[in-house]
Amino acid sequence: MTESTAARKTRAPSAAASPWASVPDRQQQREAKRHAVLQAAAQLFNERGFHATSLDDIAARLNVSKPTLYYYVKNKDEILLQCVRQGLEMTLEGIEASRQAGGNAVDQLRACMQAYANIVMQPFGMCLIRVGDEEVPEPSRSELRRMKSEIDLAFRRLVAQGVQEGSLQPCDPKMTAFVIAGALSWIGRWYQPGGEYTPEQIAEQCIATLCEGVLRRGDTPVPRTRRVVRTAAATEKRA
Template identity: 60%
Template structure:
C-alpha cells in the first residue's frame, strides 16, 4: 500500500504583546523622584526669595503649575520641605569634605579645598536655605538633627586647623575660634550672593578664601641686601 508523506503544519508565531501604555514600577519610581526633587527646588527658591513664613504651599504649587493637593503626593508639609532642603545641603557638604579628607595631602591644601566646597554649596539654592532660613522655623526634634550635621562639619574644620598648626602652615591659634570665624565668613556668602552678579561662585570662593587665609593688609617687602659693586673684593677675616 502506498503511503503518502504527511507534513506537519508550521506552528504560527505568537503575536507580539501590545505595548503597555503604563510605565513600569521602576519608571514610576524614577518619575516620582524627579517630581519630588522639583518640589524641593521650587520651594528652596521661594524660601530664599520670599522667606519661609511668607511662602505657602499654594505658592509652591503655583510655581510648578500643579494643585496644592498634588504636592501632598510628594511632601508632607512645609516643615518637611525645609528639613529636606537643609538636610540635602548639609549632607552634600559633609560628603564632599569627607572626600577631600580621604584623598589626603598636606593639611593646608585640604583646608583650602574644604573651604571651597563650603563656599560653593552656600551659593546653591539648598545651601542658601541653610544660611538664609536656617533651623529656627523647624520643630525642636528636627532642629536637633540639623545641629548634629552642622557639628560634624565644624569638627572637620577644627581638626584640619589643628593639623595645619602642627605642620607650621598657619599661626598658632584657637582651632575652635578659627573654625567659627572661617565658617561664619563663608556662610555669609549665601546671604548676599546673586546669580546675576559680576562674579561666578568659583571666583567668589577663590577671592574669599584668599582674603581669609592671607588677610587684607599689605605686608612690607622684605629688606634687600645692597648690591655688591662689580670688582669689589671680599674682606678677609683677620
C-alpha cells in the same frame, strides 16, 4: 512568498509596550518630581522667607495644583526640613570628598572651604543659611544641629592639623573654624545669581582673603598703580 496562517499562529507574540511604567521607572519619576518640589521651595524660601512662602506659591512656581504637592510632601514644615537637610548633606559630602582627595592640611582646608563656599551659593545651601534650623520643629532640629557640628569639627581638625604641621599660624582651632565657617556662610546671605562676580570668583576671592589676610606683608611689592598715586601725592606735597 507570504507567511502561512499556521506559521503566524505558531509564532511567539511580540511583547506589547505597557502604558504603565515599570516600578523602577515610577520610583525615579516620583523622586525627580519630589526633588523639583524641594528645589522650587528652596528658591522661594530664599527669595521671600519661610513664613512668607505658601504651598500655593510653590505649586504656582511648578505650574501644578496645590493638591498635587501632597503626593510628594506632607506639609511646609517637612519641605523645609528636607531642604535644610539636603543642604547639610551636600556640604558634608563635599567636605568629605575634599579630605579624601589627600594633600597636606592646608590643601585639604582650602578644598573644604571651596566645597563649602560652592554649596552656600546653591539653592539648598542658601536655604540652610538664610532660613536655618530655627524654623524646624524637634526632634529634627537636634538632628540638623548635630550635622552642623560635624561641619564645624571637620574645619577644627584641619586647622589643628595645619598648626601641628607648621603650615598654619598658631591659633585656637575652635575660634578659627568659627571664623572660617562664619565668613563663608555669610556668602549665602548676600549672594545673588547673575551679579558682578561668578560663584567661582566669589569663592576664590573669599578663600584668598581668609587664607592670606588683608594686611600687606613687608616683602610684598606695592602694585604699580599704588606707586603712581604715592608719587603724585608726594609731588603735590613738594609743590
